[in-house]
Amino acid sequence: MATQAKxxxxxxxxxxxxxxxxxxxxxxxRRVGLELSPKVAVSRQGTVAGYGMVAQESLQPGELLxxxxxAALLSQHTCSIGSxxxxxxxxxxxxxxxxxxxxxxxxxxxxxxxxxxxxxxLWPELGRLEHPMFWPEEERRxxxxxxxxxxxxEKDLANIRSEYYSxxxxxxxxxxxxxxxxxxxxxxYQQLVALVMAYSFQEPLEEEEDEKxxxxxxxxxxxxxxxxxASHNANLEYSANYLRMVATQPIPKGHEIFNTYGQMxxxxxxxxxxxxEPYPGNTDDTADIQMVTVREAAxxxxxxxxxxxxxxxxxxxxxxxxxxxxxxxxxxxxxEVLTEEELTxxxxxxxxxxxxxxxxxxxxxxxxxxEEDSLTITNIPKLKASWRRLLRDSVLxxxxxxxxxxxxxxxxxxxxxxxxxxxxxxxxxxxxxYGQKMILHQLLELTS
Numbered sequence: 233m234a235t236q237a238k239x240x241x242x243x244x245x246x247x248x249x250x251x252x253x254x255x256x257x258x259x260x261x262r263r264v265g266l267e268l269s270p271k272v273a274v275s276r277q278g279t280v281a282g283y284g285m286v287a288q289e290s291l292q293p294g295e296l297l298x299x300x301x302x303a304a305l306l307s308q309h310t311c312s313i314g315s316x317x318x319x320x321x322x323x324x325x326x327x328x329x330x331x332x333x334x335x336x337x338x339x340x341x342x343x344x345x346x347x348x349x350x351x352x353x354l355w356p357e358l359g360r361l362e363h364p365m366f367w368p369e370e371e372r373r374x375x376x377x378x379x380x381x382x383x384x385x386e387k388d389l390a391n392i393r394s395e396y397y398s399x400x401x402x403x404x405x406x407x408x409x410x411x412x413x414x415x416x417x418x419x420x421y422q423q424l425v426a427l428v429m430a431y432s433f434q435e436p437l438e439e440e441e442d443e444k445x446x447x448x449x450x451x452x453x454x455x456x457x458x459x460x461x462a463s464h465n466a467n468l469e470y471s472a473n474y475l476r477m478v479a480t481q482p483i484p485k486g487h488e489i490f491n492t493y494g495q496m497x498x499x500x501x502x503x504x505x506x507x508x509e510p511y512p513g514n515t516d517d518t519a520d521i522q523m524v525t526v527r528e529a530a531x532x533x534x535x536x537x538x539x540x541x542x543x544x545x546x547x548x549x550x551x552x553x554x555x556x557x558x559x560x561x562x563x564x565x566x567x568e569v570l571t572e573e574e575l576t577x578x579x580x581x582x583x584x585x586x587x588x589x590x591x592x593x594x595x596x597x598x599x600x601x602x603e604e605d606s607l608t609i610t611n612i613p614k615l616k617a618s619w620r621r622l623l624r625d626s627v628l629x630x631x632x633x634x635x636x637x638x639x640x641x642x643x644x645x646x647x648x649x650x651x652x653x654x655x656x657x658x659x660x661x662x663x664x665x666y667g668q669k670m671i672l673h674q675l676l677e678l679t680s
Contacts, residue, residue: 253353254283257453260350264304266454272297272489274354274457283354284459284488291483297466298454299474306340306348306451308332313339313410324403326395330428333449335403337424338415351453355431358423362506365389365426367657375661378634379499379668380520380561389422396421430505431456435470458491460505462515466491498664510663511645511670518570519671520561521630523578527556529625530582542589546581549593553577564671569607576607583618612678624679627672634665638673641666 254274261268268274271289276282285297303310308317317324317332324331340346364372365385372382396418404411432449433456455468455477465481466489483489493501497518498508508514527547534540550556555577562578563570584592612620631637644651644662651659 253350256350257354261454264347265301266298266304267296268298268454269296271295274454282356283457285454285457287483287485287487287489290485291479291489293479293481295479297477297479297489299476300452300454301474304453305475306336306351306453308336308448311336311340312343312346316407316410320403324399326399327391328395328425329446330425330449331395331399333428333432333451334421334424335400337428337451338400338404338420339410342412342415348453351451354457355427358420358427361423361426361430362656363426363429363504364502364506365422371657374635375657376502376664378630379661379664381499381503381664384499384503388425392422392425393418426506433468433475455491458489460493460496460501461490462492462495462509462513464490464492498667502660502664508660508663508667511667514667515566517667517671518563518565519630519668520563521626521672523556523560523562523574524558525629526562526578526582526622526626529622529629532625533622542586543582546589550578550581553596555581564675565609566671566674567609569609572607579607579615579619579622583616583622609674609678612675615679620679624676627675627679631669631672634669636665638666638669641669 254276257274258268260266271287271291273286273288274283275286276284277286291297308314311317313336317335321332324335340348341352346352364376364381365388367375372385376382400421401416404416428449428451431451433452434449435447437444437447452468452475455475458466458477465479465483465487466477467480468491469476469478477489477491479489493505495516496504496514497516498514499518499520501514502508509517511517527543530543531540534543547556555574560574561571562575569575581589581592607615612623615623641662644654645666651662654662
């Protein structure tokens with residue numbers, strides 16, 4: 233049976249301390265009114281890694297596991313410098329929207345009297361987070377080439393550096409009484425960004441608030457102890473005064489309680505949390521085909537300059553329709569195409585006869601969609617031959633971006649002794665690549 237997904241957790245509170253951190257945390261929970269069901273326990277035994285939550289007795293769907301009062305949440309509003317962060321909101325705006333929470337954490341971490349110190353004691357050691365942003369660049373490129381992760385990490389690192397030097401450091405220097413020199417460090421800031429990425433929660437907007445900016449992230453004690461599985465058995469519910477973790481499936485005594493971080497592909501899990509779900513556990517896994525790769529595959533099929541010019545005109549029209557972009561990707565799941573409309577329209581426009589394209593362009597794209605053009609996984613073999621050929625060529629080009637082929641991955645996975653000798657990073661990266669390639673090879677079969 234595959235090992236279940238986990239976030240790496242390392243014993244030891246931030247800033248030291250010899251007392252049992254679980255005892256201290258549970259005592260703190262009682263003080264702040266965080267109600268933990270007697271049927272659950274915070275534990276290092278019986279969990280996939282480090283701390284987790286385990287059922288002490290069997291649980292039924294709908295049972296309350298714990299309730300966190302909003303006053304116990306750690307956010308830009310509840311921290312001890314909340315009023316300052318609110319006053320300075322204008323200068324703290326950033327692309328991520330995370331700066332106020334990160335400044336709250338930087339302040340509370342070094343404040344000796346911070347009310348959240350027993351909560352910090354259950355955090356992983358910040359210097360041992362396993363996000364790919366902390367891997368040496370050579371290792372990241374070698375193990376994750378083709379997966380999309382190195383490119384995402386490079387963007388993160390550039391944004392973190394820019395945010396730190398343009399907003400965060402000037403703010404800390406302007407308030408030296410609130411931020412000791414030991415927390416004024418890009419390295420610590422990067423570690424806290426990774427921690428917020430992996431451990432924070434974002435309250436969903438109400439339906440009528442869809443047009444608003446997303447809510448700022450929150451740190452939710454107890455909730456962030458739960459590990460993730462696609463087939464999770466608990467879920468966090470938001471209400472006016474409390475956040476409640478509720479069982480969604482029967483949970484037998486002794487079993488670990490898993491939350492979900494959302495429908496996440498393995499590349500997102502490793503990028504944001506530092507782990508993957510081994511194949512075939514992650515039913516939400518996806519593979520990307522870069523939009524420009526489909527253009528490249530279509531250009532391969534052109535023979536004369538006039539054909540190439542017409543193809544560029546078609547691509548520009550797809551850009552105008554906002555179906556494609558230079559940095560976009562078509563996302564393929566195991567059982568569905570998540571970007572069905574974009575991929576269908578792209579294949580249609582790039583493959584249609586020239587006269588048909590003129591008519592299509594004059595009408596700014598047809599409004600009606602024929603059933604046989606529906607791009608579901610099961611319908612791919614029924615697509616027009618030209619569509620299937622272009623999709624197949626795009627998949628083949630995508631597979632060339634990886635450093636290894638599917639058979640190499642299969643050989644590694646099937647040899648238990650060799651697999652066991654791989655480092656944790658090598659195993660995680662292998663599972664990630666293998667899951668993506670399985671989806672791409674399924675497309676190859678369907679388009680042949």
